[in-house]
Amino acid sequence: MSLSDFLSQASSKWLRDEGPESDIVISSRVRIARNLVGHVFPMIATESDKQAVLDEVERAVKQPQVEQLGRFELLKMGSLSPVEQAVLVEKHLVSPTLLESSGSAVILRDDEEMGVMVNEEDHLRLQCLLPGYQLDAAYGLAERLDDALEETLNYSFDETRGYLTACPTNVGTGMRASVMVHLPALVLTGSIQRILSAVTHVGLVVRGIYGEGTDALGNLFQISNQITLGQSEQEILSNLHGVAKQIIDHERVARQHLLLQNKDPIEDRVCRSFGILAYARQIDSKEAMQRISDVRLGIDLGIIKGVSANILKELMVATQPGFLQTYYEHEMTPGERDVKRASMIRERLRMDQV
Amino acid sequence: MLCEQCGERPATVHYTEIVQGNKNEFHMCEVCASQKGQAAYQALAGAFSVNQLLSGLLHFDSTVAPRSDAPAPRCEHCGLTFAQFVKIGQFGCEHCYETFTEQLGPLLKRVQSSDHHTGKIPKRRGGAMTLRRELNQLRKELQVSVMEERFEEAAQLRDRIRGLEQHLHVEKQQEE
Numbered sequence: 258m259s260l261s262d263f264l265s266q267a268s269s270k271w272l273r274d275e276g277p278e279s280d281i282v283i284s285s286r287v288r289i290a291r292n293l294v295g296h297v298f299p300m301i302a303t304e305s306d307k308q309a310v311l312d313e314v315e316r317a318v319k320q321p322q323v324e325q326l327g328r329f330e331l332l333k334m335g336s337l338s339p340v341e342q343a344v345l346v347e348k349h350l351v352s353p354t355l356l357e358s359s360g361s362a363v364i365l366r367d368d369e370e371m372g373v374m375v376n377e378e379d380h381l382r383l384q385c386l387l388p389g390y391q392l393d394a395a396y397g398l399a400e401r402l403d404d405a406l407e408e409t410l411n412y413s414f415d416e417t418r419g420y421l422t423a424c425p426t427n428v429g430t431g432m433r434a435s436v437m438v439h440l441p442a443l444v445l446t447g448s449i450q451r452i453l454s455a456v457t458h459v460g461l462v463v464r465g466i467y468g469e470g471t472d473a474l475g476n477l478f479q480i481s482n483q484i485t486l487g488q489s490e491q492e493i494l495s496n497l498h499g500v501a502k503q504i505i506d507h508e509r510v511a512r513q514h515l516l517l518q519n520k521d522p523i524e525d526r527v528c529r530s531f532g533i534l535a536y537a538r539q540i541d542s543k544e545a546m547q548r549i550s551d552v553r554l555g556i557d558l559g560i561i562k563g564v565s566a567n568i569l570k571e572l573m574v575a576t577q578p579g580f581l582q583t584y585y586e587h588e589m590t591p592g593e594r595d596v597k598r599a600s601m602i603r604e605r606l607r608m609d610q611v
Numbered sequence: 612m613l614c615e616q617c618g619e620r621p622a623t624v625h626y627t628e629i630v631q632g633n634k635n636e637f638h639m640c641e642v643c644a645s646q647k648g649q650a651a652y653q654a655l656a657g658a659f660s661v662n663q664l665l666s667g668l669l670h671f672d673s674t675v676a677p678r679s680d681a682p683a684p685r686c687e688h689c690g691l692t693f694a695q696f697v698k699i700g701q702f703g704c705e706h707c708y709e710t711f712t713e714q715l716g717p718l719l720k721r722v723q724s725s726d727h728h729t730g731k732i733p734k735r736r737g738g739a740m741t742l743r744r745e746l747n748q749l750r751k752e753l754q755v756s757v758m759e760e761r762f763e764e765a766a767q768l769r770d771r772i773r774g775l776e777q778h779l780h781v782e783k784q785q786e787e
Contacts, residue, residue, distance in 0.1 A: 292705060294705065296704075297688075297689045297703055297704040298689075298701065298702060298703055298704055298705075300699070300701055300703070301689060301691070301703045301704075378701070400731075403731075404734050407733050407734060407735055407736070408735060411736065412733050412736070413705035414732070414733050414736065414737065415705075415708060415728075416728070416740050416743070417726070417727055417728060418708055418726075418728055419728025419730060419731075420728075420731075421702075421705045421708050423701045423702055424700060424701050424702075425702070425715065425718060425719060425722065425723075426722055426723075428708075428719070428723070428728075429723065429728045429730060430728070430730035430731060432730075460724060484723055484724045485723065486719060486723035486724065486725065486726065486727070486728060487723050487724035487725030487726070487727060487728070487729060488724055488729065488730070489729045489730040489731070490730045490731055492729075493730075
């Protein structure tokens with residue numbers, strides 16, 4: 258299979274499509290935690306408890322209200338191979354926690370924009386994931402799914418505490434809304450730390466998507482709400498909007514500043530990274546993410562032409578271990594993966610130059 | 612002394628941190644300290660999770676920890692004890708919120724913006740709750756309008772409140 262066929266088949270809609278502000282915002286996501294009345298939470302649940310929850314959710318998904326929203330498919334984690342599980346995590350469709358929990362499953366709409374994790378930390382984790390900056394649309398979808406499921410499911414809800422969740426950090430709305438942003442210029446100009454610490458004062462949190470702590474691989478960050486109780490869904494979303502908009506503006510200003518004040522160094526950096534990606538014969542994921550981030554910045558600044566901007570999104574997912582092993586159809590050692598990763602990136606770059 | 616992180620620049624930032632009784636001292640140069648920030652804390656404190664953070668908060672909060680002479684509360688629905696909750700930072704079932712309500716209050720105020728839900732209410736099952744919330748809101752507005760001597764508005768609000776109260780009464784009877 259050619260790489261372009263593979264990418265279009267194996268990737269989700271959020272990975273293929275462009276969205277608003279997609280020069281900076283990669284994706285928008287809303288995740289909602291819900292639990293069912295009369296069942297203990299998954300952490301202390303027995304296998305039969307979990308099966309009962311799964312059965313209830315499966316029945317709810319077959320109701321006409323839910324079927325109106327699209328075609329859903331259930332994938333039990335236990336029946337997937339480790340590579341298939343890894344691919345789901347790499348596409349951000351399930352959390353690593355879901356894989357650790359036995360008796361867990363995910364119910365995905367066929368375009369993979371909408372899904373429900375079952376028996377993660379909570380009985381249900383509804384998720385909507387859209388390309389670009391579409392927080393409100395993502396919440397709208399999540400709310401429709403939530404209402405449709407609630408037609409037949411009895412959610413644990415308390416008038417003062419709101420939706421009850423396994424962890425008190427999610428109680429209330431049970432909602433985590435987030436945007437994934439690419440902030441290379443803020444990282445290069447060193448202003449990222451100031452912004453990150455400022456954001457925590459308004460009940461939001463920013464963290465690197467890959468890598469640990471503030472050491473964000475590929476300059477990719479996730480901004481999300483930390484507070485779920487005491488603010489309504491709309492308040493949470495509007496806080497997030499306010500901050501995300503400012504960060505986007507700052508990043509744009511920083512990019513212009515780089516182009517005006519540091520044209521030679523930035524062009525050099527971008528073109529070197531392009532050269533390495535185009536000719537490297539082995540590359541680890543850390544370096545790959547950084548080089549891909551540089552190239553994407555180069556595309557956005559008009560330094561690199563003839564390469565599609567979507568390359569960042571495609572490669573940040575496709576160069577992960579699960580995807581690599583699926584494309585090349587065999588299991589690999591990390592060393593082998595570095596070789597295949599370099600080869601996949603070269604192939605992806607050639608796709609654009611025809 | 613050289614910076615622990617880069618080993619190049621002199622260490623000028625020193626701080627001591629005590630996490631669950633373990634003392635850690637950090638010595639870094641300004642560059643690394645500002646770069647690392649929270650990352651250094653996370654790296655040195657080991658793998659970090661929200662649950663550990665929660666249990667950390669609970670261990671240190673004397674207002675939250677149960678007094679030793681009182682019997683430790685235990686959820687009769689799932690069997691979770693408060694000590695277990697403190698350790699894992701997660702509840703066992705929906706009833707734990709009721710069982711541990713006393714201990715939970717101060718914690719929620721700390722990790723959340725308040726201890727009162729103001730967001731969405733389930734559409735199918737939450738009818739009466741939605742009405743009660745609307746009623747509370749209208750009563751507040753009524754108070755304000757009376758205080759500000761906007762009596763025409765107050766009369767309208769009063770009528771809406773009566774209407775809602777009746778509606779709520781009917782719902783209650785239907786539930787019974």
